[in-house]
Amino acid sequence: MARHEKFAPVDWYAVRMRPPRASRRKVRAGCIFETYRARDGSRRQRAVPQTGREEFVHEMLLRRAGFEVFVPADRVWRRPNRFSEKVLVANPLLTGWMFVGSRGGMEWGKLVEIGVVDIMGSAGRPMRVPEREIVDLMNRFGGGRLAPEAHRYMRSYSEFGEGDEARVAVGPLDGLDVRVVSVGGPSVRVLISLLGREQEVEMPAHHLERRA
Known part of the structure; x- marks a missing residue:
């Protein structure tokens, strides 16, 4: 679109x-x-x-x-x-x-x-x-x-690219800072840090906002 x-x-x-x-x-x-x-x-x-x-x-x-x-x-x-x-x-x-x-x-x-x-x-x-x-x-x-x-x-919401720094805006991870790993249509894969370790997760792009 x-x-x-x-x-x-x-x-x-x-x-x-x-x-x-x-x-x-x-x-x-x-x-x-x-x-x-x-x-x-x-x-x-x-x-x-x-x-x-x-x-x-x-x-x-x-x-x-x-x-x-x-x-x-x-x-x-x-x-x-x-x-x-x-x-x-x-x-x-x-x-x-x-x-x-x-x-x-x-x-x-x-x-x-x-x-x-x-x-x-x-x-x-x-x-x-x-x-x-x-x-x-x-x-x-x-x-x-x-x-x-x-x-x-x-x-x-802004479109994101690989390597962009973002923040989760809605849902249970609201407020968590993440880094975009890849973008696929309306979804993005991001790297998050939870419980002392980093992991990749996938979420809708509109759940993210750019970090100030």
Whole structure:
């Protein structure tokens, strides 16, 4: 994507996907991965415990297709089972519905291919949702799971190159200084120092900010 396109306005629309119950299913995405050496001597990767975030399945599918996505959610205390303590769980406010954004024009055909079956509109025409309303909804109904998306959408981030010094801006490693080892599309590999040793981990580029 050209640099000027990254900062172009986002056109937002409310869409509904099928089946509606699937909108509550979640996956874990955005985990940080570390490289380790297996017993056979090969180099492998594994997810760092307690990293990543929960995403709704529909949200993940749309984001992987290149769309900006926002699912308004509330957080409620629930007990997974009678032997467990209560935990905060995010649930979508509008079952099956979410907001999808795109820079430079919406790709309606791609939305249909992914599973969008309805688009909120008027007189048979899709109705664009003003950005200021989306930002307000993000602030009110982020559901405690907005941070990475909000940082990507609500603030711009600089591109990084090999050897650049950076600082983690979101997530469990927030505030940690790192050095960029390599860049691959929207992800970067960085060198971090944890527990007295250095290791390479992979994370989304928008989790980083340049060091002052």
